[in-house]
Amino acid sequence: GAVVSQHPSWVICKSGTSVKIECRSLDFQATTMFWYRQFPKQSLMLMATSNEGSKATYEQGVEKDKFLINHASLTLSTLTVTSAHPEDSSFYICSARSFQGSNQPQHFGDGTRLSIL
Amino acid sequence: DAKTTQPTSMDCAEGRAANLPCNHSTISGNEYVYWYRQIHSQGPQYIIHGLKNNETNEMASLIITEDRKSSTLILPHATLRDTAVYYCIASRGTGTASKLTFGTGTRLQVTL
Numbered sequence: 001g002a003v004v005s006q007h008p009s010w011v012i013c014k015s016g017t018s019v020k021i022e023c024r025s026l027d028f029q030a031t032t033m034f035w036y037r038q039f040p041k042q043s044l045m046l047m048a049t050s051n052e053g054s055k056a057t058y059e060q061g062v063e064k065d066k067f068l069i070n071h072a073s074l075t076l077s078t079l080t081v082t083s084a085h086p087e088d089s090s091f092y093i094c095s096a097r098s099f100q101g102s103n104q105p106q107h108f109g110d111g112t113r114l115s116i117l
Numbered sequence: 118d119a120k121t122t123q124p125t126s127m128d129c130a131e132g133r134a135a136n137l138p139c140n141h142s143t144i145s146g147n148e149y150v151y152w153y154r155q156i157h158s159q160g161p162q163y164i165i166h167g168l169k170n171n172e173t174n175e176m177a178s179l180i181i182t183e184d185r186k187s188s189t190l191i192l193p194h195a196t197l198r199d200t201a202v203y204y205c206i207a208s209r210g211t212g213t214a215s216k217l218t219f220g221t222g223t224r225l226q227v228t229l
Contacts, residue, residue, distance in 0.1 A: 006160070034216060043204075044161065044219040093160045097215060103149050103168070106217060108160035 001027050004096050006109030014117055015086060021079045021112045023094030029074035030096035034106060035067070038091040050077050074099075084116045118218050119144040119207040126224040129199075135192040137223050139205030142186040148209050150181060151217065152190045154201040154225075161204065161219075164190065195227045 003026040013019055023033060032051050036044040048064075050056040050071035058064045066088075068080040077096075081088055091113050095106040122140040129135040141150065149168050153161040165172055165179045167188075172179045178191040192199055204222040208215055 002163075004160075032215065036219075043221055044155075046216055046218070049216055091158075095160075095217075103166070103215075105151060105163045105166055106215070107163055108153075110160045111158075113158075 002098070002107040003027050004094065004107045004109040006094055006112055008112060009110060010113045012115045012117065013084065016083055019081045019084055019114060021081075021092055021094070021114075023077045023079070023096065023109055025075045025096040025098075025107075028096075028098045030077075031074065031099035032097045033071055033077040034095045034097075035069060035077075035079050036093045036095070038093060038111075044093060047079075081114065084114070086116045089114055089116045118209070118216075119148055121205045121207055121220055123203070123205055123220065123223045125221065126226065128226050128228060129192075129195045131196055131227055131229055132194055135195040135199065135225060135227070137190040137192075137203050137205075137225065138187065139190070140187045141205070141207045144185050144207045145209075148207045150179065150185075150188050151206045151208055152177070152179065153204045153206065153217075153219075154199075155204070155222075156198075156201045162201075164203075195225075197227050197229070199225065200227045201225060 005024045007022045035047045048056045048058045056069035071077040093111040095108040097106045098104045151166040152164040155161045181188045202222040
């Protein structure tokens with residue numbers, strides 16, 4: 001149980017295009033989903049927290065107009081990187097947490113490797 | 118969230134127990150200790166978590182000291198597939214406060 005699926009797993013696109021990444025909880029309902037970014041040889045950095053049906057909360061230094069997050073249902077959140085540039089190339093990882101129980105762990109997807117040319 | 122401190126790296130022979138320590142001396146009473154691991158190029162995998170009692174599941178055991186200032190993750194019989202970066206994180210685990218702050222973790226190398 002507690003499977004989180006992320007799609008696509010790998011994407012290459014030209015500078016200036018927008019890229020959408022999907023995060024789905026397959027066997028549980030997730031009130032809260034999180035988006036992280038990881039640069040090579042660094043640890044995961046939280047970008048934003050999203051709750052179903054409400055606006056995402058962004059961490060300091062993360063541009064909300066550049067990284068659009070939608071959490072329209074209890075099983076799906078999307079991250080759109082708008083007008084992507086080479087410096088946005090990174091490993092993007094989502095996680096989801098069940099609403100049942102106050103200390104349920106987050107479960108992570110396998111990440112999306114984004115390369116902007 | 119309380120800061121955690123872990124050794125940068127550890128080695129373990131295959132088949133032996135791997136004991137990974139974590140210090141969290143400023144942990145508050147309502148913060149849980151979570152352990153995750155990340156195998157190269159994959160998303161983190163949840164291992165175990167606890168508040169104050171020792172916990173065991175099919176993957177590992179978590180031993181938390183009585184004063185809760187430190188803990189140890191035990192992989193009872195390490196295999197090569199356990200080679201990964203292990204993260205110890207203190208978090209309140211509730212609502213928006215359940216966000217996880219990842220440190221640099223411990224790189225565990227399991228060898229033959």
